[in-house]
Amino acid sequence: MALTTAPGRTTRTGSPRPHATRRGAGRDRHGEGLAGYVFLSPWLIGLMGVTAIPMLLSLYLSFTNYDILTPLSEVEWVGLANYERMFTQDPSYWHAVQVTLTFALVAVPLKLAAALGVALLLNKAWRGVGLFRSLFYLPSLLGGSVALAIVWVNMFNRDGAFNSFLAIFGIEGLPWVNDPDWALETLMLLAIWQFGAPMVIFLAGLKQVPSELYEAASVDGANRFRQFWHVTLPMLSPVIFFNLVLETINGFQGFTAAFVLSNGTGGPVDSTLMYTLKLYISGFTDLEMGYASAMAWVFLIAIGLITTVFFSTGRFWVHYSDGER
Amino acid sequence: MTAVTSTGARVGARKPSGRQALRLIVLIAIVAVVLYPLLWMLGTSVKSQEEIVNNIGLLPETFTPGNYTDGWRNFDFSFGKFFLNSAMVSLLTVVGNAVSCLLAAYAFARLRFRLRGVWFAVMIGTLLLPGHVLIVPQYILFRSLGLVGADWPYLPLLIPQFLATEAFFVFLMVQFMRGIPRELDEAAKIDGASPFGIFRHVILPLSRPALVTTAIFSFIWTWNDFFRQLVFLSNLEDYTVPVALTLFIDSTSQSAVGPMFAMSVLSLLPVFLFFLAFQRMLVEGINTSGLKG
Numbered sequence: 001m002a003l004t005t006a007p008g009r010t011t012r013t014g015s016p017r018p019h020a021t022r023r024g025a026g027r028d029r030h031g032e033g034l035a036g037y038v039f040l041s042p043w044l045i046g047l048m049g050v051t052a053i054p055m056l057l058s059l060y061l062s063f064t065n066y067d068i069l070t071p072l073s074e075v076e077w078v079g080l081a082n083y084e085r086m087f088t089q090d091p092s093y094w095h096a097v098q099v100t101l102t103f104a105l106v107a108v109p110l111k112l113a114a115a116l117g118v119a120l121l122l123n124k125a126w127r128g129v130g131l132f133r134s135l136f137y138l139p140s141l142l143g144g145s146v147a148l149a150i151v152w153v154n155m156f157n158r159d160g161a162f163n164s165f166l167a168i169f170g171i172e173g174l175p176w177v178n179d180p181d182w183a184l185e186t187l188m189l190l191a192i193w194q195f196g197a198p199m200v201i202f203l204a205g206l207k208q209v210p211s212e213l214y215e216a217a218s219v220d221g222a223n224r225f226r227q228f229w230h231v232t233l234p235m236l237s238p239v240i241f242f243n244l245v246l247e248t249i250n251g252f253q254g255f256t257a258a259f260v261l262s263n264g265t266g267g268p269v270d271s272t273l274m275y276t277l278k279l280y281i282s283g284f285t286d287l288e289m290g291y292a293s294a295m296a297w298v299f300l301i302a303i304g305l306i307t308t309v310f311f312s313t314g315r316f317w318v319h320y321s322d323g324e325r
Numbered sequence: 326m327t328a329v330t331s332t333g334a335r336v337g338a339r340k341p342s343g344r345q346a347l348r349l350i351v352l353i354a355i356v357a358v359v360l361y362p363l364l365w366m367l368g369t370s371v372k373s374q375e376e377i378v379n380n381i382g383l384l385p386e387t388f389t390p391g392n393y394t395d396g397w398r399n400f401d402f403s404f405g406k407f408f409l410n411s412a413m414v415s416l417l418t419v420v421g422n423a424v425s426c427l428l429a430a431y432a433f434a435r436l437r438f439r440l441r442g443v444w445f446a447v448m449i450g451t452l453l454l455p456g457h458v459l460i461v462p463q464y465i466l467f468r469s470l471g472l473v474g475a476d477w478p479y480l481p482l483l484i485p486q487f488l489a490t491e492a493f494f495v496f497l498m499v500q501f502m503r504g505i506p507r508e509l510d511e512a513a514k515i516d517g518a519s520p521f522g523i524f525r526h527v528i529l530p531l532s533r534p535a536l537v538t539t540a541i542f543s544f545i546w547t548w549n550d551f552f553r554q555l556v557f558l559s560n561l562e563d564y565t566v567p568v569a570l571t572l573f574i575d576s577t578s579q580s581a582v583g584p585m586f587a588m589s590v591l592s593l594l595p596v597f598l599f600f601l602a603f604q605r606m607l608v609e610g611i612n613t614s615g616l617k618g
Contacts, residue, residue: 035520036438043429043448043495046488051451054462061462072469118355125348134604135356141596142363145549146567147589150574151366154582159378161365193359245453253455256551256567263574276457276552283461284556296458307453 055300062294067287075290082294093295095270096278099184103274104251107188112243114195119202120232133203137196149190149260153177156186177261180271187257187272198243205239206232234319241318245310249303255280275299370586377582389583393591396573396584402562404569404588411565412595414479414554415547421486422494422543423536429489430498430535431524435510452492460556467557474559481557486543494539501535502528541603545596566592 037044062082064075086093122132142148155161156176163173176182209232217227233240255276258266266273266281279299283292364383370392372385380386397404432438433445467473467481489495505528513523551567558564564572570592573585 032436032520033438036432036436036441039428039432039436039520039524040438040444041428042425042487043432043489044444046425046485046490047447047451050463050485050488050490051454051459054459054466057465058459058462061465068465068468072465118352121348121352125345125352128349128352132352132356134600136359137604138363138597138600139359141545141600142549142593144546145593145596146551146570147592148362148366150570150585150589151362154369154586155362155365161361164382193362196359249453249455253457255457259551259555260571260574264571276455279457279461280552280556283464289461289465292461296461299455300458303453303455 058293058296061290062297064290065288066290066293068289069287078290082291083298085291086294086298092266092270092273093278096266096273096275099271099273100252100254100275103184103188103191103254104248107191108244108247108251110188111192111195111247112198112240114192115198115243116202116236116240118195119199119206120228122199122203123206133200137200140194140197143190143194144256146256146260149257152186152190152257153261178268180269183261183268183271187254187261190257191251191254198247201239201243202236205236209235237318238320241310241314245307248306248310252299252303252306366586367590370583370590372583374583392583392587396588396591399581399584399588400561400569400572404566404591406562407564407566407569408591410479410563411548411567414482414565415544417479417483418486418547419540419543421483422489422491423539425487425489426491426494426498426539427529427532427536429495430502430532431528433495434499434502435523435528436520448492448495451490452496454492457552460553464556473557478558478560478563482553486547491543494543497539498532498535501532505531537603541599544599548596 061075063077063079065078065081066072066075118136122129122136125132157163158173158175158178160176162176166173174182176186213231213235214227217231222230253276254274258272258274258277259280262268262272262277264277264281264285266277275295276299279292279295282288282295361383368383368385369377371389372380372392373387373389376385376387376389429448433441433448463481463485464473467484472478472480472484485491509527509531510523513527518526549567551571554565554568555571558568561569566588570585570588573581573588
């Protein structure tokens with residue numbers, strides 16, 4: 001023990017003993033490495049057992065005609081038949097792709113715009129910020145539930161609250177949720193209604209923008225709009241990026257409200273057939289789990305590609321102030 | 326720093342109050358729109374069958390609390406059974422996520438080990454991995470283990486949560502821990518603390534806001550989760566609240582609307598109370614993690 005401490009002391013006083021130093025550092029690293037894997041072990045087991053192996057299983061199944069009724073040992077290898085069927089013989093699959101893309105492309109930008117707009121309003125309010133923030137946040141907590149989907153569907157019924165609101169202005173409303181042209185729009189509104197979660201994150205981001213920057217900008221003669229464009233947006237870009245990635249991926253996975261609206265069918269006329277709902281119907285209603293697995297893999301690759309696009313374009317517009325510090 | 330803040334506040338106070346008043350009016354209008362569906366749900370839940378069709382306003386003319394008792398007794402089991410099932414699944418999920426994600430996050434945020442960068446990248450990858458992609462093979466796997474439709478059918482819902490598969494929480498905690506000054510670790514290390522000691526005495530106590538945030542989100546997400554519970558629960562007596570609620574939709578008769586709304590209100594109540602009790606900590610947790618990022 002005395003031997004190991006002595007070289008350390010001499011190292012510090014200026015006569016380096018490379019051998020001892022290396023050994024010391026190596027031992028430290030080894031201890032930390034072991035501890036690292038101890039702490040990581042639940043996650044690693046989960047990664048293998050709950051994520052990686054099921055993923056590989058589903059990749060294999062996507063080339064088979066597996067349904068839950070036949071044992072795994074008797075499944076038939078069908079090659080690319082599931083993928084062929086998906087892309088060429090199943091019009092409702094393409095419908096699901098279209099519905100999902102439309103939903104994400106419209107609902108996500110509108111939701112983020114609402115979130116940022118309200119966050120900007122709230123950031124400048126001189127009192128009641130906490131109360132408003134809580135009230136706006138509430139829908140994000142409740143909105144994903146079956147209960148709220150039920151309420152939403154009833155609100156946009158022919159006899160629902162929305163039409164009674166329109167009646168005040170003498171407009172006769174439609175049975176929105178039963179109309180193939182409007183059912184998906186009601187689901188988009190439900191998504192936008194939950195703008196509170198990204199808003200809270202925007203608000204926290206806005207609080208981090210140093211007020212010196214605004215002072216400097218106004219000294220330089222920048223008006224409010226230029227301050228927003230040249231100070232707020234760049235400083236907020238990491239938060240915008242975070243919200244954009246998260247909300248887009250969530251948007252692609254909308255299931256509950258579509259299930260409730262259509263009672264699990266994706267109707268009316270497949271207008272709310274979100275991708276995940278199509279996957280659920282194939283796997284758990286039609287029991288075509290091989291086909292559903294193929295669908296899952298295409299979904300995974302699509303999400304991966306979209307994420308890659310986000311991250312590779314992100315470096316051009318996301319500004320991290322940490323890097324400069 | 327304090328000087329700057331107080332100057333900012335003074336500048337704010339000097340602003341014309343007209344603009345602030347306008348801002349307040351706009352905010353109140355948005356609140357009204359945002360809260361309307363919730364208030365309408367509450368009102369409808371105490372309307373009689375006729376009023377649900379004829380009176381679409383917020384308030385009922387005759388207060389009909391009978392919807393609540395009707396809904397509660399609508400099935401062979403009292404609705405309370407579904408609440409117990411949901412509560413059990415949600416609370417166990419909270420425990421699982423808090424423990425397993427904290428351990429993983431500490432490893433990622435503070436410890437140096439082989440392949441850490443690779444595993445971290447994999448973790449970020451799973452962050453974006455849609456749960457729906459895994460549901461089919463997980464169902465097959467858990468079913469082949471005899472866990473689907475077992476006497477206690479909740480293991481397929483819980484096992485992943487005890488294995489830190491909810492990467493969002495791992496990521497949230499890593500981000501939070503990165504904000505804890507490394508000097509504290511270094512000081513503990515100089516005092517002879519092992520990685521376990523640093524975890525126990527430095528990181529764990531300081532990670533409380535991140536743990537609270539994780540617990541709250543875990544509870545609420547699981548309470549509201551529908552997809553996994555729909556897939557894995559097949560017996561009525563095992564149903565959780567969201568799955569049981571969909572049974573109301575199946576019965577298309579108009580008479581079910583009142584009870585359906587009443588049970589919907591009750592199903593949101595725990596989330597609402599949870600939020601009322603913990604919202605300060607929740608927002609604090611978010612803000613602290615953002616502050617140090």
